[in-house]
Every structure is written in C-alpha cells, then in structure tokens.
Amino acid sequence: MAQIDHTVHVALGERAYDILIGPKLIEEAGAILAEKFPGRRYGIVTDEMVAGAQLPRLTAGLDAAGLSYDTIVLPAGESTKSYGMLEKVVEGLLSAKLERGDLVIALGGGVVGDLAGFAAAVTRRGMDFVQVPTSLLAQVDSSVGGKTGINSPHGKNLVGAFHQPKLVLADLSALDTLDPRQFAAGYAEVVKYGLIDDPEFFEWLEANRVEIFSGGPARGEAIARCCAHKARVVIADEKETGVRALLNLGHTFGHALEKDTGYSSRLLHGEGVAIGMVLAHGFSNRLGLAPGQDSGRVAAHLQAAGLPTRLADIPGELGSTDELMAAIAQDKKVSRGALTFILTRGIGQAFIERQVDPQAVRAFLEEMRAK
Template structure:
C-alpha cells in the first residue's frame, strides 16, 4: 500500500496473532480509509465517538472512508468520563446490533481514552468478540489507553473495575488532532509520557526535560516523544499482556490518582492525567519517606511536572478534598489489591520503579494525612 503521506513513525506491537501497528502521522485520520480498505476488505465499520470529537474530527474520517467506498454507521455518545458506564455500554452495544454489524465487521474508536475504553469493551462483548481499531485523538489516548488492549468502564466502586483485555487490530494516531486540545488537556496527556521515563528510562525523562518546549509547541520532538512512549508501552505489554507481573509498573501514580479521581466525582475538577501527575509525585514522596528514593529526585520530577502545567500536590486540587479515610476506601478498591493487601508502584529514583506488595495501610494513611 502506498499512502499519499507516509507515517512519521510506526511502532509494532509483537503479540503473535494479535500483533498490530501504531501508525503516527499528522494525517492519520485522513488516510484511515486507505489503511482499512487494505487490511479489512469487505468489512463494514461502526464508528464510536463522542459529541465533541464528532464535531471536530468525524467529518475527516467519514470522507476518508467514503473515498474508499467503505460502509459505516456512527454511534455518538456524550463527551466525558461519565460515558464510561453501564448505560453507555448498553447504548453502544445495542447500536452495534441494530446496525446489523457482523462479527467480521469492526468498530472504530474515534476519540480520547473514554471512547477507546468504551468502544473496545463493546467490541470485546458484541457478538462474543469483534475486532476494533483505535483512532486516538488526545495525547493521553495516543501514548497510553489506545495501546495494550485494556478496555472497560467505571463502577461506583472505582475506576476501570469492569472490562476486558481486547487488543485492537490497528492504532492510527493523528498528530494534527492534538492541535484541537486545550493546554490543560494536552498537559494531562503529557503526564503519561513522563511516566515512561520515571518507570525505567531515566534517559527518556532527561530528554523530555530538554525538549519539552518543542514537544509542547508541536515540533518534531512531539512525534518522537509519542513514538518513544508507545514503544515503551509496547515493550511492557509484549512481556506481560494481561498484567500478571511487570505490566503493573505502568500504573505508577495510578493508585493514588484513581482514588483522587473517584473522590472528585470523575469530573473536570481533576482530569485523569492530572490525577496521575499528583499520584506520581506522591509515589516518589512516599518512596522518599520510606527511605527508598532520594528526595532530590522528587523535587526534580515535581519541577518538570509543574513546568508542564500539571498539579503535583493535594492542595492543587480545587475545592475541599474528601477525608483521608475516604481516600483510603478508594485505594482499597484498586485493581492491584490482592487478598486485601495494598500494592503500590514505588521507586528508588528516576527510572527505577518497582512493585511493592503488602504496603502498610496505616503508613499510607499517615502519609496522606501529612500531605493534606
């Protein structure tokens, strides 16, 4: 296949018969029809998106599909974290069946992490499993949620507690879509980029420090940062697809972050990436308190996150924060809890994260109380 505009980067996720490519290009949405017609001849497509992305990006995708004669139907849900719910999953699944999409047809997730998780879960259960394609339009989705096959919805008990592992067949990351993001939403996605450096690649973190201005303003470093982040996640996912071991490292900052998202009502009060940023700062501070990590690393990490426009402390969350006891209840519902024991991703410094099981809840509670 000869594309009108070849991708800037292609990252391969080598999962055997479930292997797929992540295509990173400034016009990935405009060339989607070419990719899909080549890979899935004769298939029809159900496009799942939200109201905001439908206005900004759906016309581009429809033109691309129409140019290749690909049949499609659109399923549009409200924007926001609230759409990761049973009600919206039911809406999407029933729309797939009503459109008479068959098992060998595909869903397309056009949007951010919410849409990718929702559409991917719907694909996993509709007709006992349909293929799907990720077309992530936010930075967070491009470097994290669109890669690795985690799909799901939220529960009143916590975030992402209902779902399935279901790998996409293709990821099309459109760089031009990032130009529509607000500075706040771009920064929230950037938190997940930083995470890969903090897990096990201090050189990447130092590179991000040196190149942040170009990343923020859309220079060549932006595409490189996305490609390096995707390659880092692909490497971890390939080694541990279903998170039975080291894939849990990708949750650095997420145990604290998910709890903060829950107690703030999964609202615009705290975006997911903002919760992760605070969570990563807290994880490093907690590690330093335990004598595991040098405190100067915590200061360096927090300085870079702040420079990127991200919150790093509980005090940065607007409004009154729930009591520590409520935060601890949310942490106790984290997916990494095993037999009631708390598991955290802690660190020995920049690029030196590790999994610590059986963390003392009393120590976490006391730490959070001090951080308030």
C-alpha cells in the same frame, strides 16, 4: 498517500498489530482500512466533542474509500465510561446489523477508546476494533495494550476485558485541536515512561518539553518512544500479572483522587496521574527508598508543563482520608486485601511493592493534605 513518521509493532503473535504515527492519518484512515481490512463494515464510536472536530475528517476518508459505516455519538467526559453508555454502544452496534467480522472504530480519547474497545470485546462475543486516538494521553497510553473497560461506583476501570485492537492510527494533526489543559494532562503519561525505568528519556523530556508542546518533531518522537516502551511491556506481560503493573506508576493515588472528585472536570485523569506520581516519589522517600530531591525534580518538571502536583492544587474540597483509603483499597492491584503500590528508588527505578502498610499510606496522606 499517508505519511507515516513512525511505526511501532506490537508483536503478540496472532494478535499482533501496528501503531502508525503521522499527520493527517484520520483523513487517510479510509484508504488504510480498505487496504488492510477489505470487505468490512464499520461502526464508529465517538463523543460529542470529538465528533465536531474530527468526525467529518474520518467520514470523508471512509466515503472516498467506498466504505460503509454507522456512527454512535456519546456524551463527552469520564462519566461516559458507564454501564448505561456501554449498553448504548452495544445496542447501537447490533441495531446497525454489524456482524462479528466487521470492525468498530474508536475515534476519541481514552474514554471512547476504553468504552468502544470493551463494547467490541463483548458484542457478538468479540468484534475487531481499531483505535484512532485523538488525545495525547490516548496516543501514548490507553490506545495501546488492549485494556478496555468502564468505571464502577466502586472505582475506576473495575469492569472490563483485555481485547487488543487490530490497528492504532495516531494522527499528530489531531493534537493541534486540544486545549492546553488536555494536552498537559496527556503529557503526564509521557513523563511516566521516563520515571518507570528510562531516566535518559526523562532527561530528554526535560530538554525537549517546549518543542513537544509546540508541535515540533520532538512530539512525534516522544509518542513513538512511549508506544515502543508500552509495546515491550505488553509483549512481556499482556494481562498484567507481573511487570505491566509498573505502567500504573502514580495511578493508585490518581484513581483514588478521580473517584473522590466524581470523575468530573475538577480533575482530569492525567492530572490525577501527575499528582499521583509526585505522591509515589514522596511516599517512597518517606519509606527511605528514594532521595527527596527526585520528588522535587519530578514535581518541578510537571509544574513547568502546567500540571497540578499537590492535593491542594485540586479545586474544591477533597473527601476524608478514610474515603481516599477506601478508594485505594478497591484498586485493581490489591491482592487478598494487601495494598500494592508502584514505588521507586529514584527517577527511572520504579518497582512493584505488594505489601504496603495501609497505616503508613494513611499517615502520608494526612501529612500531604496539610500542605
């Protein structure tokens, strides 16, 4: 019998689904899926790193439930979110003779979830899929809300589709296998929810960060609160035509930095977001919108969590400011050439600014590069 510590419902009418949060849900996935989706076959998509730690747990449960499945194992890393790997997954699903009514299981972090979800969206013009996120970042953010896709040489997540999962199983036990750097990177997305519009949650994180990292009850509560926050935003703006863009706080800077570092292990996604959130608060202060002490407070909390907060914290040489600006100009929030940023008036007071002066951004980046 699965232990469900928290359930978050994403109320999207015919596309509604639940996020189940608890320990050992990967082992229990077979029983849960057999009950919720009887008569289906499954295509498991995972990566080489996750396969070693988590795939046997999943397949044992599927076997015990008498479910039929095929497995596609991909290389680990952000570079897997590519056209070539998309083709491998789609052709793998077709070769397994999975039908439109069958289910894709995305077992892994944000890369696997984004790629497998996109493959499900386009294979046979749309297959159902289930998210089984194994990283903190995926559990609190990328597995929820239906954003799927791959990267382009022009930038991150520029090719994709909105395709909601049928179910999300967030196994708290899976987080125990993460290395400290990966866990910290996911924590940046946790902090983001407090910085957008919930200063009380940010204060709670300041008080409970140690317990979250050590695996106490605060960890499950933090994940549930993040998922509930994201669910509210997705329900209000499923396809990011308005308020959902707030979830990109720190991401415009962060994505540009990821592109500049070649989507490599030099800079994990959450690390880019951490630097990006500090830059967003600093840039807002530079524009006279936010108090300077808030930027320092955000940086101090992220630093205490083991995250980078400055451009100088990124290993190796960064590209030129022109290259960073070119990456920012390819951001998905750009509209008719105008830069859109998520700025802030202080902690918990983020807002969308659709007419940001590129020269002001350039000057700010030049100054931050010198620090």
